[in-house]
Amino acid sequence: MxxxxxxxxxxxxxxIDNFGLQKNQDEExxxxxxxxxxxxxxxxxxxxxxxxxxxxxxxxxxxxxxxV
Numbered sequence: 001m002x003x004x005x006x007x008x009x010x011x012x013x014x015x016i017d018n019f020g021l022q023k024n025q026d027e028e029x030x031x032x033x034x035x036x037x038x039x040x041x042x043x044x045x046x047x048x049x050x051x052x053x054x055x056x057x058x059x060x061x062x063x064x065x066x067x068v
Contacts, residue, residue, distance in 0.1 A: 012059050023056070 015021040027034075040048070 011062075013062070023059075 012021070
């Protein structure tokens with residue numbers, strides 16, 4: 001029988017532990033999301049790299065208060 005969980009009880013750690021969710025940093029993974037877009041400037045690429053690094057860090061090491 002299927003078990004339903006409230007969305008508030010599901011987080012990235014739950015998905016990793018229970019479904020084997022894995023990070024994929026292959027820039028070609030969702031190629032269709034990147035086609036026909038304007039070229040990014042070097043500054044925009046740097047800013048996006050910083051956002052990406054921050055996001056990955058948060059998924060690996062969530063804030064302590066998030067689990068309270």
